[in-house]
Amino acid sequence: MLHLQHLEQLIAFADQGTLSKAAEVLLISQPSLTRNMQQLEEELGVVLFERSKNKLQLTETGEYTVGLARQLLADSDTFLERVHRFSLQATTLFAGISAPGVEWEIQNRLAEAESEQIIHFDLKEKERLVQGLLAEDYQFIVTDSPVQEPNILSSSYFREQLYLSVPESHPFASKESIQLADLASLTMLLRSDLGIWQDLIDSLTETKFIVQKDWEAFTELISASTLPSFSTNITQMISEGNGQRVDIPIDDPEATKTFYLSALEKNERIYKQMQSL
Amino acid sequence: MLHLQHLEQLIAFADQGTLSKAAEVLLISQPSLTRNMQQLEEELGVVLFERSKNKLQLTETGEYTVGLARQLLADSDTFLERVHRFSLQATTLFAGISAPGVEWEIQNRLAEAESEQIIHFDLKEKERLVQGLLAEDYQFIVTDSPVQEPNILSSSYFREQLYLSVPESHPFASKESIQLADLASLTMLLRSDLGIWQDLIDSLTETKFIVQKDWEAFTELISASTLPSFSTNITQMISEGNGQRVDIPIDDPEATKTFYLSALEKNERIYKQMQSL
DNA sequence: ATGCCTTACGTTATACGTAATTATT
DNA sequence: AATAATTACGTATAACGTAAGGCAT
Numbered sequence: 001m002l003h004l005q006h007l008e009q010l011i012a013f014a015d016q017g018t019l020s021k022a023a024e025v026l027l028i029s030q031p032s033l034t035r036n037m038q039q040l041e042e043e044l045g046v047v048l049f050e051r052s053k054n055k056l057q058l059t060e061t062g063e064y065t066v067g068l069a070r071q072l073l074a075d076s077d078t079f080l081e082r083v084h085r086f087s088l089q090a091t092t093l094f095a096g097i098s099a100p101g102v103e104w105e106i107q108n109r110l111a112e113a114e115s116e117q118i119i120h121f122d123l124k125e126k127e128r129l130v131q132g133l134l135a136e137d138y139q140f141i142v143t144d145s146p147v148q149e150p151n152i153l154s155s156s157y158f159r160e161q162l163y164l165s166v167p168e169s170h171p172f173a174s175k176e177s178i179q180l181a182d183l184a185s186l187t188m189l190l191r192s193d194l195g196i197w198q199d200l201i202d203s204l205t206e207t208k209f210i211v212q213k214d215w216e217a218f219t220e221l222i223s224a225s226t227l228p229s230f231s232t233n234i235t236q237m238i239s240e241g242n243g244q245r246v247d248i249p250i251d252d253p254e255a256t257k258t259f260y261l262s263a264l265e266k267n268e269r270i271y272k273q274m275q276s277l
Numbered sequence: 278m279l280h281l282q283h284l285e286q287l288i289a290f291a292d293q294g295t296l297s298k299a300a301e302v303l304l305i306s307q308p309s310l311t312r313n314m315q316q317l318e319e320e321l322g323v324v325l326f327e328r329s330k331n332k333l334q335l336t337e338t339g340e341y342t343v344g345l346a347r348q349l350l351a352d353s354d355t356f357l358e359r360v361h362r363f364s365l366q367a368t369t370l371f372a373g374i375s376a377p378g379v380e381w382e383i384q385n386r387l388a389e390a391e392s393e394q395i396i397h398f399d400l401k402e403k404e405r406l407v408q409g410l411l412a413e414d415y416q417f418i419v420t421d422s423p424v425q426e427p428n429i430l431s432s433s434y435f436r437e438q439l440y441l442s443v444p445e446s447h448p449f450a451s452k453e454s455i456q457l458a459d460l461a462s463l464t465m466l467l468r469s470d471l472g473i474w475q476d477l478i479d480s481l482t483e484t485k486f487i488v489q490k491d492w493e494a495f496t497e498l499i500s501a502s503t504l505p506s507f508s509t510n511i512t513q514m515i516s517e518g519n520g521q522r523v524d525i526p527i528d529d530p531e532a533t534k535t536f537y538l539s540a541l542e543k544n545e546r547i548y549k550q551m552q553s554l
Numbered sequence: 555a556t557g558c559c560t561t562a563c564g565t566t567a568t569a570c571g572t573a574a575t576t577a578t579t
Numbered sequence: 580a581a582t583a584a585t586t587a588c589g590t591a592t593a594a595c596g597t598a599a600g601g602c603a604t
Contacts, residue, residue, distance in 0.1 A: 001282045002353055008278070020583060029571050034585060036569090044357070045546045046364040054578040054583050061364045068356050075352045076279055079345050080321070087323040087338045269322045297558060306596050311560060313594090331558055331603040 004076055006040040007069040009033060010048070014066040019056055084269060093119045093270065096129035096141035099195035101160045101234045102259055106142075108234070109277040123195050133262060139270045140263040144196045147262040153271050157261035162197070163247040165222075165231040172228070173246045180252045183207045189229040191218050197230075200254050281353055283317040284346040286310055287325070291343040296333055361546060370396045370547065373406035373418035376472035378437045378511045379536055383419075385511070386554040400472050410539060416547045417540040421473045424539040430548050434538035439474070440524040442499075442508040449505070450523045457529045460484045466506040468495050474507075477531050 012022040013033070023033040041048050048062035058066065097103055103121045110117055124132070129141040133152065141147070147154040164183065166172050172182070184206035192213045194201060201209065210227070212218040222229055223244065231247050249255075263271035289299040290310070300310040314333075318325050325339035335343065374380055380398045387394055401409070406418040410429065418424070424431040441460065443449050449459070461483035469490045471478060478486070487504070489495040499506055500521065508524050526532075540548035 001280075001285070002357065004281065005278045018583065030584075031572085031586080032570055038585095044360055044364075045543075046360055047368075051584080052578085053576070053585090056584065060367050061360070064363045065360050068359055072352055072356045075349055079349045080279065082345055083321055083323055083338070083342050086341045087321075090337050090341075091324075266322075295558065307559075308561080308597085309595055315560095328559080329603085330560095330601075333559065 002043060003036075003040070004073060006036050006043070007073055009036055010040060010062075011066055011069055011073070013037065013056075014058060014063075088270070088273060089116055091118075093117065093140070094122070094138045095119050096122045096124055096132050096138040097195070098124070098126055098129060098141075098143045099160065099197055099257070099259070100191075100193060101232050102142045102195075105158060105160070105234050106274070106277070113277055115277070123193060126196075130262075133264065136264070139267050140261060140274055142259050142261055144257045144259055146260045151265045152262055153265055153268060154260055154262040155275070157259045157275075159256060159258050160232050160234055161257075162200075162250045162255040163231045163233070163236070164228055164250060165245050165247050166228045167226045167244060168246055169226065170228065170246070172248060175248050177249045177251050180204065180250060180255065183228075186228055189218070189221055189225060189227045191215060196257065203254075279320060280313075280317070281350060283313050283320070284350055286313055287317060287339075288343055288346055288350070290314065290333075291335060291340075365547070365550060366393055368395075370394065370417070371399070371415045372396050373399045373401055373409050373415040374472070375401070375403055375406060375418075375420045376437065376474055376534070376536070377468075377470060378509050379419045382435060382437070382511045383551070383554070390554055392554070400470060403473075407539075410541065413541070416544050417538060417551055419536050419538055421534045421536055423537045428542045429539055430542055430545060431537055431539040432552070434536045434552075436533060436535050437509050437511055438534075439477075439527045439532040440508045440510070440513070441505055441527060442522050442524050443505045444503045444521060445523055446503065447505065447523075449525060452525050454526045454528045457481065457527060457532065460505075463505050466495070466498055466502060466504045468492060473534060480531075 009022065009026060012026050013019060016022040016025055019033050019037070020030050023030040026033065037049065044065070046061055046065070047059055048065055050057045050059050050062075095103075095106070100123065103123075106119065106121075110119070122129075122132070122138070126143045126145065129138065129143055130147055130149070132138045133141050133147070134149075142157055146156070164172065164178055172178060180200075180203075183204055187208040187210065190201065190209040190211050192211050212221055231245075236247060261271065261274055263274075286299065286303060289303050290296060293299040293302060296310050296314070297307050300307040303310065314326065321342070323338055323342070324336055325342055327334045327336050327339075372380075372383070377400065380400075383396065383398075387396070399406075399409070399415070403420045403422065406415065406420055407424055407426070409415045410418050410424070411426075419434060423433070441449065441455055449455060457477075457480075460481055464485040464487065467478065467486040467488050469488050489498055508522075513524060538548065538551055540551075
């Protein structure tokens, strides 16, 4: 049966001109390539090469075959791509995340890519996310620090920065930026289930928080109230232009988190898929 | 790299429903097929099968992949076919034959198939034809008896029957058939280079022959002369409707020869190509 | 009990790389 | 000399079949 690998090697020879160079490009030995090309000829039952003692040249049939081979390999690639696309689309991905903003960010990217990909998100602490990744409960996880384990791919994904969101009438509205310390005197609206951001909130012992669990209700609450709340660069992307409020960046380094995407090496395809969104 | 063989096996599974049956059809063992399908899944990075303890079923992605695989294998087949066609057409075939009628017959068939195949014919005795075949001087030979040697394909190809060709005015013209013995008294026009037919001619010691070597001249001679000559079912196919002459079949068994097509097993492709003309 | 899939294991065959050979520039 | 293709040879990988196990009908 025809080996696509041999066609690839034939093409390499056509491109490089000699078996030696082709073998170098293909990272195999020349003798191996020689044999494979002999085998290909045998398999096709056709004379692809004109052999002088020291030179190997494509016959007319060889040239023609190279052209067809390129086409067939292209067909093979589209085959692979279609299978992958179908599989991804047919599969609900399971993602473990450490902050709600990650889900918003990803959904946002999916929408922009017009992807129909369905992803189920779980919000957990990092340790449990890594466990879930190893147990293959998740195809990928997004955490606020890299995952350094064997067989796990991990790289930085995106950054999220906290902003203070206040009505235009608020005394802070004109500030270029503020510090967390400035929030001490405030009473703020706050969602629950903030993942890694919770630590930061807990450190603000002087600030009063009115916590709303239901997220839709929270959104309504904000537009109806003049109380300050938090927003991030990601929430701004989503709910742009509800002009009533001003977003003021918070300077402190704790207010900016870098998120890292991680997946098992065996799920490299999904990893790259998420990266490229 | 993707193995087309695995795709073929996947399709066999889809067609047969179980690995066991598919393995039987494919003439491999079930465990081998199991592994290959696991390997295919690994290679594609996709879940093709839903595995119960005792049952293997295609997932939706699996079904989809089968469809694409059929297409890709079809592409692979057209690739092979095109390569073969091109190669055949680009190559001048060398044929060894034992009678001139063989060339006419084959050229006739090529013409009917609208083939551009170029074939060079050599007229020799059988022994030298077989030698030439083994030495690969010929891609195929056509002899009046089968070639029984290892690694040589050989089967009957077509039959050629001698006719006596006479003008309508000739006393024999009304006969349904005649015997070689009836030719004893005749003076006939004859070509040279008759291959295996020469023996039969030589046995007609009573008949006088006027031999013409140049074949075009011979054809002119015939239409200009009222002398009888030989024709065969094959020459009749070629020069039909020069209504001046009548062809009377010769009954004797020696007047009918069966020709056999032979080629090296490695040239099976050409062998079948010639057979299917 | 029979059919089916998977894993384990030993063997075989295939594929590869190194080294040697021959020829060309 | 240097480059290039092929052949020879030993090794390592991988593919296969047999055997065995587990599970369902």
